[in-house]
Amino acid sequence: MSDRGTYIERPNRPLQVYAAIFLIVLYVPILFIPLFSFNDSIYVSFPLTGFTTKWYSELWSREPLWNALWNSVKVGAVVSVICTILGVIAARAITRYRMPGKSALVTFLMMPLVIPGIIFGVALLVLLSRAGVPLSLYTVGLGHLIVCLPFAVATLLPRFEGFDPSMEEASADLGENGWFTFWRVTFPMVFPGVVASLLLTFTISFDEFIMAFFLTGTDPTLPMYIWGQLRFPQQFPSVLAMSSLILFASFVLVFIAQWIGRMGLEKK
Amino acid sequence: MSNSDAFISIRNVQKFFGTFRAIESVSMDIGQGEFFSLLGASGCGKTTLLRMLAGFEDTSAGEIYIDGQPMSDVPPHQRPVNMVFQSYAIFPHLNVRDNIAYGLRKRKLTRAQRYELVDEMLDLIKLPGYGTRKANELSGGQRQRIALARALILRPKVLLLDEPLGALDKQLREQMQLELRALQRKVGITFVFVTHDQEEALTLSDRIAVMAGGKVLQVDTPQGLYEAPVSRTVASFIGNMNFFEGRVRRNGAATGAVEAEGLGTIPIPVDRLTRPDGAPVQVALRPEKFALTATRPDGDVPAVPARLNTAAYLGERSHYYVAIDGRTAPVAVSSPNVSRVNGPAQAGSDLWLSWSPDAVVILDPD
Ligand SMILES: Nc1ncnc2c1ncn2[C@@H]1O[C@H](COP(=O)(O)OP(=O)(O)OP(=O)(O)O)[C@@H](O)[C@H]1O
Ligand SMILES: [Mg+2]
Numbered sequence: 001m002s003d004r005g006t007y008i009e010r011p012n013r014p015l016q017v018y019a020a021i022f023l024i025v026l027y028v029p030i031l032f033i034p035l036f037s038f039n040d041s042i043y044v045s046f047p048l049t050g051f052t053t054k055w056y057s058e059l060w061s062r063e064p065l066w067n068a069l070w071n072s073v074k075v076g077a078v079v080s081v082i083c084t085i086l087g088v089i090a091a092r093a094i095t096r097y098r099m100p101g102k103s104a105l106v107t108f109l110m111m112p113l114v115i116p117g118i119i120f121g122v123a124l125l126v127l128l129s130r131a132g133v134p135l136s137l138y139t140v141g142l143g144h145l146i147v148c149l150p151f152a153v154a155t156l157l158p159r160f161e162g163f164d165p166s167m168e169e170a171s172a173d174l175g176e177n178g179w180f181t182f183w184r185v186t187f188p189m190v191f192p193g194v195v196a197s198l199l200l201t202f203t204i205s206f207d208e209f210i211m212a213f214f215l216t217g218t219d220p221t222l223p224m225y226i227w228g229q230l231r232f233p234q235q236f237p238s239v240l241a242m243s244s245l246i247l248f249a250s251f252v253l254v255f256i257a258q259w260i261g262r263m264g265l266e267k268k
Numbered sequence: 269m270s271n272s273d274a275f276i277s278i279r280n281v282q283k284f285f286g287t288f289r290a291i292e293s294v295s296m297d298i299g300q301g302e303f304f305s306l307l308g309a310s311g312c313g314k315t316t317l318l319r320m321l322a323g324f325e326d327t328s329a330g331e332i333y334i335d336g337q338p339m340s341d342v343p344p345h346q347r348p349v350n351m352v353f354q355s356y357a358i359f360p361h362l363n364v365r366d367n368i369a370y371g372l373r374k375r376k377l378t379r380a381q382r383y384e385l386v387d388e389m390l391d392l393i394k395l396p397g398y399g400t401r402k403a404n405e406l407s408g409g410q411r412q413r414i415a416l417a418r419a420l421i422l423r424p425k426v427l428l429l430d431e432p433l434g435a436l437d438k439q440l441r442e443q444m445q446l447e448l449r450a451l452q453r454k455v456g457i458t459f460v461f462v463t464h465d466q467e468e469a470l471t472l473s474d475r476i477a478v479m480a481g482g483k484v485l486q487v488d489t490p491q492g493l494y495e496a497p498v499s500r501t502v503a504s505f506i507g508n509m510n511f512f513e514g515r516v517r518r519n520g521a522a523t524g525a526v527e528a529e530g531l532g533t534i535p536i537p538v539d540r541l542t543r544p545d546g547a548p549v550q551v552a553l554r555p556e557k558f559a560l561t562a563t564r565p566d567g568d569v570p571a572v573p574a575r576l577n578t579a580a581y582l583g584e585r586s587h588y589y590v591a592i593d594g595r596t597a598p599v600a601v602s603s604p605n606v607s608r609v610n611g612p613a614q615a616g617s618d619l620w621l622s623w624s625p626d627a628v629v630i631l632d633p634d
Contacts, residue, residue, distance in 0.1 A: 169324055170357035172344040174371035174418065184370070188361040 037240035055241040068225035072206050079144040080202035087152030095160040113150045121214035135217035143211030148201040159193030192260045199257035275300040281330035290316045292482040305461045307469040308479030314462040318428050322351045349426040350419035356411045358403045365399035371422045389417040409440045426458045466506050478502050514551040516543050530595030550631040555602035557627035564620045571622035
């Protein structure tokens with residue numbers, strides 16, 4: 001019998017076909033967006049009529065779009081920083097301290113992953129309006145915190161689980177107090193996880209629609225702006241152009257986040 | 269007893285994990301500059317005791333004094349002790365030099381002064397020129413030495429070592445034992461060394477605390493532990509030991525003896541007999557304290573006839589099991605192969621078993 005590799009690594013034809021179909025179904029619809037963004041027609045339909053980059057150049061002159069983009073960047077930046085800080089604290093507490101009900105706590109932290117965004121959105125909206133808080137970018141940020149926190153914890157937890165608690169003890173033993181131990185040992189060791197968490201939560205906040213839909217005041221985030229533009233057919237191609245750019249940026253960010261997040265982990 | 273020259277003084281220390289008692293009222297003193305070992309089987313509480321010295325575990329009761337100061341309210345980073353971890357805990361994001369210099373931050377040295385100190389340490393641990401190596405480019409033995417240097421550079425009063433040689437192969441282990449001992453002599457720092465390897469403890473230590481089940485059974489020099497163990501547990505933990513059921517025989521106040529199964533009556537100086545006439549005792553004799561001869565030895569050396577069961581040739585010495593009358597279990601004998609002819613090695617041959625009475629250890633029955 002010929003050598004077919006180890007049992008686990010043997011090539012598996014049906015699995016490869018399945019993976020290919022999976023990727024096609026997942027990504028082909030998305031590929032239409034960049035495709036039509038270069039089409040020289042305001043109607044999204046075949047046959048393609050010609051190549052143009054005018055939808056992209058037109059983007060430059062749209063003041064509200066740039067405002068919306070800036071709003072999204074602001075919210076994304078703040079949300080990702082806060083989420084990551086909270087995530088570091090949560091992951092450290094979960095992995096370092098003996099406490100009752102730890103697994104229940106982790107489950108609750110991860111819950112927003114499975115609770116529909118619309119429920120959280122409505123709940124927050126009701127709560128905020130009862131409390132008399134006006135809707136603004138702050139309320140959007142609050143919604144995004146809830147959505148993003150589980151991702152931050154999920155990214156950071158393996159980094160904390162993967163490192164030997166005696167590293168921190170060694171630092172204390174060599175004369176450093178808790179704060180310096182964190183800065184000189186803990187933080188550098190979980191740093192790739194921190195970067196990954198920042199990128200991931202930023203991307204999620206940047207793309208988020210449902211929470212923003214309920215919680216936006218007068219300043220729209222970018223997804224809200226795009227949603228608003230869909231009513232005007234003549235705007236549609238430039239929305240496609242914008243979406244293509246966002247798509248591309250998101251891909252790059254998520255890819256970098258994954259790559260950095262795994263750094264150092266597989267060596268162990 | 270509070271020994272005035274004790275450098276580390278452990279007073280009635282207990283440790284509970286929940287309801288589980290990991291350490292049961294330990295008291296002992298460790299002197300300045302001593303190489304002191306904690307020896308015991310897995311799970312007996314050695315690491316727990318060491319971690320209490322370092323401050324990583326609180327004491328549930330009792331107090332630890334280091335250099336006269338009570339330690340219960342002193343956090344780990346302020347204790348005058350440093351530790352070499354079983355896993356070495358070398359910081360993976362720093363190179364060798366920054367690992368060794370880690371604890372120097374508060375000393376307010378210039379970079380050049382720091383590097384000079386590090387280079388001195390690298391020479392001491394025989395790894396000169398390794399400063400810029402990454403932590404993951406080191407072998408197990410090298411990591412162990414870096415961990416040692418990282419602690420020693422701070423000139424601690426006490427160095428705690430938790431089975432630092434456990435992960436090394438036998439050859440490297442023996443080499444590191446010698447280096448560790450030489451290093452300790454050179455720097456003159458008190459070492460508290462945890463091991464479960466009795467040979468390692470005997471080789472390295474000035475004194476050894478034998479532990480079992482969270483208790484300290486005996487604290488003594490290697491020779492003291494080997495020649496005069498205080499209990500059957502200690503005696504069987506260190507080296508091999510033959511135990512014989514026996515009884516005290518006192519002839520008034522002048523002379524004493526023990527009567528041991530199969531060995532007859534062995535005269536013992538009265539001051540070594542603590543128990544009254546007729547009290548049951550354990551008579552213990554190490555295998556190498558016996559001699560096997562073809563004829564009855566001359567003089568008044570005690571001897572009994574014996575029959576050889578098995579013999580094993582081990583190069584420098586041979587191990588024998590012999591049967592004697594009045595005792596069901598065979599007696600283990602170990603004797604050096606002095607002459608080329610390996611003694612009376614035929615199984616089943618009739619021999620004489622003799623022993624030196626002053627090597628007899630009398631223990632309480634358990
Ligand atoms: N954090 C803890 N919680 C509960 N029990 C513990 C804890 N740490 C240690 N123990 C228990 O205390 C006892 C002593 O443990 P310790 O680690 O001191 O043993 P050891 O002598 O160092 O053993 P080894 O040679 O295997 O390292 C063990 O029974 C262990 O299960
Ligand atoms: Mg241990």
